[in-house]
Amino acid sequence: MIVAEQKPLKEIQSLVGEAQTVLIVGCGTCVTVCFAGGEKEAGILGSLLRMSARMEGHEKSIGEVTVQRQCEWEYLDAIGDRIAEADIVLSLGCGVGVQALAERYPDAIVIPGLDTKFMGLPLEQGVWAERCAACGQCILGLTGGICPIARCSKQLLNGPCGGSSKGKCEVNPEIECAWQLIYDKLNAQGRLDLIMEITPPKDWRTGRDGGPRKIVRQDLRLVVTEEA
Amino acid sequence: MSELNGYKSGSNLEKVLRAGHFAVTAELGPPKNADGEVVRKKAGILKGFVDAANITDNQTAIVRMSSIGAGVIAFQSGLEPVMQMTCRDRNRLGMQSDLLGGYALGMRNILCLSGDHQTFGNHPQSKNVHDIDSLQLVQMVVGLRDKASLQCGEEIKGLNPRFFVGAAENPFGDPFDWRPYRLGKKAKAGADFIQTQLIYNVPRFREFMKRVVDLGVHKQVYILAGVGPLKTPGAARYMRDQVPGMDVPDEIVARMEAAGKGIEDRKQKAAAFKEEGLRICVELIQQMREIEGIAGVHIMAIEWEEAVPIIMERAGLLPRPVP
Ligand code: SF4
Ligand code: SF4
Numbered sequence: 001m002i003v004a005e006q007k008p009l010k011e012i013q014s015l016v017g018e019a020q021t022v023l024i025v026g027c028g029t030c031v032t033v034c035f036a037g038g039e040k041e042a043g044i045l046g047s048l049l050r051m052s053a054r055m056e057g058h059e060k061s062i063g064e065v066t067v068q069r070q071c072e073w074e075y076l077d078a079i080g081d082r083i084a085e086a087d088i089v090l091s092l093g094c095g096v097g098v099q100a101l102a103e104r105y106p107d108a109i110v111i112p113g114l115d116t117k118f119m120g121l122p123l124e125q126g127v128w129a130e131r132c133a134a135c136g137q138c139i140l141g142l143t144g145g146i147c148p149i150a151r152c153s154k155q156l157l158n159g160p161c162g163g164s165s166k167g168k169c170e171v172n173p174e175i176e177c178a179w180q181l182i183y184d185k186l187n188a189q190g191r192l193d194l195i196m197e198i199t200p201p202k203d204w205r206t207g208r209d210g211g212p213r214k215i216v217r218q219d220l221r222l223v224v225t226e227e228a
Numbered sequence: 229m230s231e232l233n234g235y236k237s238g239s240n241l242e243k244v245l246r247a248g249h250f251a252v253t254a255e256l257g258p259p260k261n262a263d264g265e266v267v268r269k270k271a272g273i274l275k276g277f278v279d280a281a282n283i284t285d286n287q288t289a290i291v292r293m294s295s296i297g298a299g300v301i302a303f304q305s306g307l308e309p310v311m312q313m314t315c316r317d318r319n320r321l322g323m324q325s326d327l328l329g330g331y332a333l334g335m336r337n338i339l340c341l342s343g344d345h346q347t348f349g350n351h352p353q354s355k356n357v358h359d360i361d362s363l364q365l366v367q368m369v370v371g372l373r374d375k376a377s378l379q380c381g382e383e384i385k386g387l388n389p390r391f392f393v394g395a396a397e398n399p400f401g402d403p404f405d406w407r408p409y410r411l412g413k414k415a416k417a418g419a420d421f422i423q424t425q426l427i428y429n430v431p432r433f434r435e436f437m438k439r440v441v442d443l444g445v446h447k448q449v450y451i452l453a454g455v456g457p458l459k460t461p462g463a464a465r466y467m468r469d470q471v472p473g474m475d476v477p478d479e480i481v482a483r484m485e486a487a488g489k490g491i492e493d494r495k496q497k498a499a500a501f502k503e504e505g506l507r508i509c510v511e512l513i514q515q516m517r518e519i520e521g522i523a524g525v526h527i528m529a530i531e532w533e534e535a536v537p538i539i540m541e542r543a544g545l546l547p548r549p550v551p
Contacts, residue, residue, distance in 0.1 A: 154315070154342055154356070158363040158413060160406075161342045162398030162425055163472045170472040171345045183403045196409065198367065198417055201320065201360045201379065 001030040001121070002094045003128045004037060004114040009048060015111040016088060019060075022049065023086035024113070025079065025101060026066035027093040034128060037092030037114050039066040045092070045113065070097030076104045083108050118150075136206030136213065142194055144185035149202075151178035157199040236373065236420065237392035239336035240308045241280040243551035244524075245421065245450045250517060251524030252545055253310060253423065253452060254278040254536045257287060258298035267298045271305035273533045277540045278307075279548060280337055282423070282526070285312040289349025296330045303334045310394065311335045314343025319359035320368065320379050327372060331389035339394040339423065340365040362395060363417050369393050370418030393418060398425035399436040400475040408439040415448040423526040424454040426467070429475040430515050437519050446521030453516040456528035457535045458505035460498070461485040483508060506538055513543045 006012075016022055024042045032038030042064040053060040065082055069075045070093030083089055083101075088109045091098040095116040102110040118130035133150040139157075140147060149155050153171045160179030163170025169177045186192050204210065232238045235246070244251045254274050259266040274281050283302060285295040292298075299309035311330050313323060327338070342362045346354050360368065360379075368379045369391050376388040395414040399407055411422060427433045433453070440446055458464045461484035468476035487504035491497040509527070516522050529535040540546050 153345055154361070155358045156342065156361045158361050158410075160401065160403070160410075161362075162396065162401040163344070164402045165472040166402060168472070171347055177402070180403055183406050187405075192409075196413070198363055198413055200367075201364045204359065 001033055001119070002096070002116060003034045003118050003120045003130075004031050004094050004116045006036050006041065006045070006092070006114055007112070009052070012045070012090065012111075012113055013049070013052065016049065016090065019086075019088035019109075021061045021085060021087045022063070022090055023079075023082050023088075024049075024062065024064045024090045024092060025070065025097075026064065027070035027091075027097050028066055028068040029071070031092060031094055031097075031114060032066075034122070037094075037097075039064075042066055042092050045090075070094075071100050073100060073104045076101060080105070134207070135202070135204075136210075137203065139199075139202075142199065143182045144189065144191070144194075146178055146181045146185060148178050148182065151176075151181075157202060158195075232390065237336045237390045239280065239392045240551070241310065241337050242392040242420065244279045244549055247549065247551045249524075249549045249551070250545070251450070251452060252278045252540065252548070253524070253526045254281045254533070255284065255526070255528045255530065256281045256298070256302060256307075256309075256533065257284050257530060258293035258295070260290065260292050262293065264293075264298075264301050267293065267301040268305050270533045271302040271307040274536055275305060275307045276548065277537045277546065278527070279524075280308040280310050282310040282312055282339055285314050285341070285343070286317060286349070287312075287344070289316070289344045289346045289351070291350060296326060296333065296335065299330065299335055300333045308337070309335060310337040310339050312339045312341060313365065314341045315358050315361055315365055316343030316346060316356050319357050323360075323365065324368070324372070324378060327369060327389050327391070331391065336390075336392060337394065338369055338391045339396065340369065340419075341396055363413060366393055366395050366414060366417040366419050374418070392420050394421045394423060395419040396425065397422050398473050399427065399433050400425060400429065401473040404436075407436060408443055408445065411440055411449075411451075412443055412445045415445050419449050421450040421452060421523075423452045426454045426456050426474065426528060427512065427516075428467075428480050429477050430512065432475060434519060437521050441521045446523075450523035451521055452524040452526040453519070453522050454526045454528060455509055455512045455516065456530070457502070457509040457532065457539065458484055459532060460501050460505075461488070480508065502535075506535060506542070509535075509539050510542045513539070513545070 024046050026037050026039050026042030046062050046064045050062050065079050067075045083105050090111055090113050091101050092113045098112045119132045120128050120130040122128050130150050135149045152159055153169050164177040164180055167180045169175035235242055256270050283295045283299040295312050299311045302309045340362045346356050371377055372388055373390045376384045397411045464476055464481045464484045467474045487500045488497045491500055513525050516525055527536055
């Protein structure tokens, strides 16, 4: 899932600024699961903003609505009227959700209430960790299912570096050394031959380095365009 | 290749190693400013006492004069540089253009490194690159030399850079069992020489080298053991406790501590610590010479270049061969 965290209240307030009518839009998917921008969080943030506005002596009209999936335009159609009434739309979706809103409603002023962090998973209640950096050419088959792009601090393809110590990364003892994990896994499975050979440099074009990415699946398209 | 008389690069370091001499390299840290005089001075101290000196590349992720810039000054001062290059600060374009430029300016040795993570240094907010890793960098520099081709496969028309290619290895990094194989991977990538991380735990290093020798890697690549004089017991403790991947046994720390016992005068105490640090370093060199597969030592006397001539003298490694 996409893991995000709510921005500090101060920052949200300064983004909201003088706006009178604020619509908070939560999202029912990833950010609900990571307790950052679901219905519950939208409600709490709404109360906080109302309370602090009142304490500062001005009234703001703050509404909340949560859509099932903010990152798809069709899920946003139902809230058109609410958006039209708002001076500002405070999205509690991930960065994709914020942009989907801004694209679907070009006249609306949309601001982010979350900081989108990474693609990852919950390790335990309240703890999430990064797992994939969407490099566009998955190599997990070579590395025992442990991603060195997202999980090695230096993205080494032929690790580990000299700083790997007692299973921890040199950067911070909180970080597990991805290459220790890869070694342990492949060793336990008797598959160390996978990393005996030198992995050649990666073609980063499949990642962000090739420019913003897009996938076109002709087999799924409703309007098929003739391409030369 | 003919003009190099069968040498890969023709560097002094390569010649010394090929001739079978016990090679010695040292380290020269460029200043955190633009003062070339600092480099000239340090080069003057090391010149004639070592076969080549590594010019560090933003070591510990702190901005310093570039390895090429300082390397050229060292070269002009009569000290053969080993240009260091990390994968942290440049992508393959930047690296290759610096390799071409460095070679044109007289660089003949290179050491390929991953680079300390930028969060350790003075620009922790920066982006890192890591377009390629240190093993792939070795392959790339070897490709420039042996295939006269750029990393992309394009042929180099005209003079191609011919470096003597080095890599680093930390025998004490984890996983310990994997390190000899990783060293083997570096040899396979085409590395000509290896400089190791600082060694204080000799028994553990012997164990590592035994495995390296069993794999036959010492026959494919010259291995220079990293040694360095400790200045104070505090430095020893710091390395033991704080530096990831360093192994400083308690007895080394205890020796450093004992050296200052009973000395009141601060200056005398500092001198006694340094003296013990030098003594340990010379002993380490003697021990390294006995280990099968070791072709030389790399002396890291960080911000203490003056120590190098003393160590060389006491270790009986002078005068240096002129191959
Ligand atoms: S290799 Fe690429 S696609 Fe696969 S998990 Fe890692 S970053 Fe994601
Ligand atoms: S210690 Fe491990 S995870 Fe950290 S940079 Fe080195 S190889 Fe990567």
